[in-house]
Amino acid sequence: xxxxxxxxxxxxxxxxxxxxxxxxxxxxxxxxxxxxxxxxxxxxxxxxxxxxxxxxxxxxxxxxxxxxxxxxxxxxxxxxxxxxxxxxxxxxxxxxxxxxxxxxxxxxxxxxxxxxxxxxxxxxxxxxxxxxxxxxxxxxxxxxxxxxxxxxxxxxxxxxxxxxxxxxxxxxxxxxxxxxxxxxxxxxxxxxxxxxxxxxxxxxxxxxxxxxxxxxxxxxxxxxxxxxxxxxxxxxxxxxxxxxxxxxxxxxxxxxxxxxxxxxxxxxxxxxxxxxxxxxxxxxxxxxxxxxxxxxxxxxxxxxxxxxxxxxxxxxxxxxxxxxxxxxxxxxxxxxxxxxxxxxxxxxxxxxxxxxxxxxxxxxxxxxxxxxxxxxxxxxxxxxxxxxxxxxxxxxxxxxxxxxxxxxxxxxxxxxxxxxxxxxxxxxxxxxxxxxxxxxxxxxxxxxxxxxxxxxxxxxxxxxxxxxxxxxxxxxxxxxxxxxxxxxxxxxxxxxxxxxxxxxxxxxxxxxxxxxxxxxxxxxxxxxxxxxxxxxxxxxxxxxxxxxxxxxxxxxxxxxxxxxxxxxxxxxxxxxxxxxxxxxxxxxxxxxxxxxxxx
RNA sequence: GGAGCGGUGGUGGAAGAGUUAACACGUCGGCCUGUCAAGCCGAAGAUUGCGGGUGCGAAACCCGUCCGCUCCGCCA
Numbered sequence: 119x120x121x122x123x124x125x126x127x128x129x130x131x132x133x134x135x136x137x138x139x140x141x142x143x144x145x146x147x148x149x150x151x152x153x154x155x156x157x158x159x160x161x162x163x164x165x166x167x168x169x170x171x172x173x174x175x176x177x178x179x180x181x182x183x184x185x186x187x188x189x190x191x192x193x194x195x196x197x198x199x200x201x202x203x204x205x206x207x208x209x210x211x212x213x214x215x216x217x218x219x220x221x222x223x224x225x226x227x228x229x230x231x232x233x234x235x236x237x238x239x240x241x242x243x244x245x246x247x248x249x250x251x252x253x254x255x256x257x258x259x260x261x262x263x264x265x266x267x268x269x270x271x272x273x274x275x276x277x278x279x280x281x282x283x284x285x286x287x288x289x290x291x292x293x294x295x296x297x298x299x300x301x302x303x304x305x306x307x308x309x310x311x312x313x314x315x316x317x318x319x320x321x322x323x324x325x326x327x328x329x330x331x332x333x334x335x336x337x338x339x340x341x342x343x344x345x346x347x348x349x350x351x352x353x354x355x356x357x358x359x360x361x362x363x364x365x366x367x368x369x370x371x372x373x374x375x376x377x378x379x380x381x382x383x384x385x386x387x388x389x390x391x392x393x394x395x396x397x398x399x400x401x402x403x404x405x406x407x408x409x410x411x412x413x414x415x416x417x418x419x420x421x422x423x424x425x426x427x428x429x430x431x432x433x434x435x436x437x438x439x440x441x442x443x444x445x446x447x448x449x450x451x452x453x454x455x456x457x458x459x460x461x462x463x464x465x466x467x468x469x470x471x472x473x474x475x476x477x478x479x480x481x482x483x484x485x486x487x488x489x490x491x492x493x494x495x496x497x498x499x500x501x502x503x504x505x506x507x508x509x510x511x512x513x514x515x516x517x518x519x520x521x522x523x524x525x526x527x528x529x530x531x532x533x534x535x536x537x538x539x540x541x542x543x544x545x546x547x548x549x550x551x552x553x554x555x556x557x558x559x560x561x562x563x564x565x566x567x568x569x570x571x572x573x574x575x576x577x578x579x580x581x582x583x584x585x586x587x588x589x590x591x592x593x594x595x596x597x598x599x600x601x602x603x604x605x606x607x608x609x610x611x612x613x614x615x616x617x618x619x620x621x622x623x624x625x626x627x628x629x630x631x632x633x634x635x636x637x638x639x640x641x642x643x644x645x646x647x648x649x650x651x652x653x654x655x656x657x658x659x660x661x662x663x664x665x666x667x668x669x670x671x672x673x674x675x676x677x678x679x680x681x682x683x684x685x686x687x688x689x690x691x692x693x694x695x696x697x698x699x700x701x702x703x704x705x706x707x708x709x710x711x712x713x714x715x716x717x
Numbered sequence: 718g719g720a721g722c723g724g725u726g727g728u729g730g731a732a733g734a735g736u737u738a739a740c741a742c743g744u745c746g747g748c749c750u751g752u753c754a755a756g757c758c759g760a761a762g763a764u765u766g767c768g769g770g771u772g773c774g775a776a777a778c779c780c781g782u783c784c785g786c787u788c789c790g791c792c793a
Contacts, residue, residue, distance in 0.1 A: 152754080154753065154755050155749085155752095155755090156749060156751070157749040157750070159750040160752095161752055161755085163753070170753095172753065174752095177750095178750095191744090205751095208751085209752080211752095217753090233727095234728095234744060235727085235743095237728055237729090240754085244730095245728065245729080246785070246786095248784070248786095301792085302791085302792050302793075303791085321793085347792095348791055348792040349792075351787085351788085352786090354792070472789095572793075574793045575793070683784085685784085689784090689785090
């Protein structure tokens with residue numbers, strides 16, 4: 119028979135009690151974390167969001183309470199009243215914040231019983247993801263997950279506090295939006311009222327926030343839910359949260375300075391991490407040339423070194439010929455790895471192949487000379503001369519390869535990260551933040567045979583580069599876009615936006631939109647630009663990824679209360695699910711067979 | 718769309734194709750007044766994800782399928 123909560127009232131959180139409460143009579147409510155039954159004396163650990171506290175159930179204090187405790191098992195929901203007492207010296211538990219005190223139970227209420235849980239609610243959960251996701255509410259009971267949820271709250275509160283204090287307005291924007299081309303696949307919602315038509319869930323509030331600037335809101339932010347129907351990854355969920363920010367009458371530096379202050383505030387308040395300002399800035403070209411990535415991890419060195427000119431006229435025909443055809447020669451140095459075995463070196467070459475390289479030439483700097491495939495065509499002197507920029511010393515291993523610019527930079531960028539991991543060059547306590555700027559505006563899409571926007575089509579090109587629209591050299595147009603990168607992870611991205619109809623039309627034209635198509639999809643935006651649109655720009659943080667870094671979580675699922683699995687389903691509720699024929703009929707939707715889909 | 722890894726009592730996790738599918742934790746019962754991963758004694762609990770196949774014999778090998786995880790493609 120369960121007890122009613124009527125007549126009982128909680129006075130403290132279990133984890134909040136300490137020596138100051140000694141002598142007080144308190145009431146706790148919570149879950150029974152563990153029960154230790156010594157026969158004529160029982161210990162109950164009561165757990166709530168605030169922590170854990172030991173309750174002593176002694177028949178000499180209360181026989182009624184003692185009998186009541188008999189059937190209590192793990193995860194029962196109970197209420198305990200009793201006096202807080204100091205523990206004997208030899209009974210102190212230094213692992214608990216409440217370890218110097220305990221409660222002598224005078225009254226026990228059982229508000230609910232609990233079946234044996236499908237997995238243990240303890241710190242290092244080893245249970246299968248399947249189970250954790252199906253019983254997410256149990257998973258969230260662990261201290262670890264509770265802490266992550268508290269961090270999530272703290273982070274959001276920091277953002278609200280800081281931005282509110284700096285004249286930003288929190289304004290919400292629609293979830294039922296218009297499907298527009300470009301970008302990720304949309305989640306669609308059928309309209310019942312207008313049969314055959316669909317809403318799309320927002321991939322981001324991009325256009326709304328720009329229109330809020332046109333509306334004169336001046337400074338806006340939102341903790342915004344965003345939806346992208348693409349495949350999932352360790353750090354990617356179909357439904358995620360952005361800290362979305364937009365400001366009027368700003369240049370790129372104004373946004374960046376504001377973001378540096380906000381970021382500093384967030385990291386200091388949530389994790390006690392302080393950054394030096396201004397943050398390091400690298401241009402996109404610098405980042406790509408030195409690190410092979412537009413989000414380089416600068417917690418360790420290992421720069422990519424260019425050797426193209428040194429091999430332009432070399433004896434090594436493979437490199438010489440490739441360079442003549444426009445390929446680049448790049449090198450990476452692995453300090454102290456000259457003694458790698460044949461199989462370790464083969465492993466590196468294989469890695470290169472998996473990243474798209476045809477091969478890698480290795481050079482081992484040993485005390486008795488160098489060992490390398492270059493020797494077939496070049497003297498040791500010539501090899502050393504060609505590789506001088508890498509400044510190798512005895513004991514080092516060099517990786518050299520040739521390929522088209524994008525291929526080799528991408529491959530070496532990834533190998534660089536593998537080297538960082540393999541040689542444990544990364545200090546796990548270090549936080550390395552930087553801006554990457556001056557992105558190219560467009561990128562050629564081989565599949566669609568057209569240029570696409572690297573950031574998004576509302577990003578302002580450098581005004582100085584507008585001339586390339588006329589000459590058709592779209593790959594030379596730079597964008598006023600900036601990414602904030604922390605430990606090799608893009609945590610925020612933003613840009614100065616176009617606020618001029620003419621420029622916006624040029625960009626759409628460059629992307630291959632007809633005037634009609636541009637008007638049909640984005641006419642409302644361009645029309646708004648004709649009614650006094652202020653210069654504006656902004657940024658959006660990936661809140662979940664930010665939390666992953668702050669909490670040092672191995673997966674984005676660990677910082678989202680109810681995440682989706684890799685196949686985008688919710689194992690707890692069973693979403694997505696089939697719906698009634700009747701519901702479909704109301705929406706004028708007819709299901710088609712897999713055979714038709716395959717066509 | 719493609720690739721890799723995994724799925725064994727409630728949980729974790731063993732098991733060269735060969736008797737009764739280890740072990741630990743949990744659960745249940747008993748003993749026990751200072752534990753905090755309590756301890757001690759005992760018991761129950763599994764058609765090895767699902768469906769085929771090979772074979773005298775399959776948890777194991779093969780094929781298919783479902784689910785989870787990771788990666789590539791994809792993610793302005």
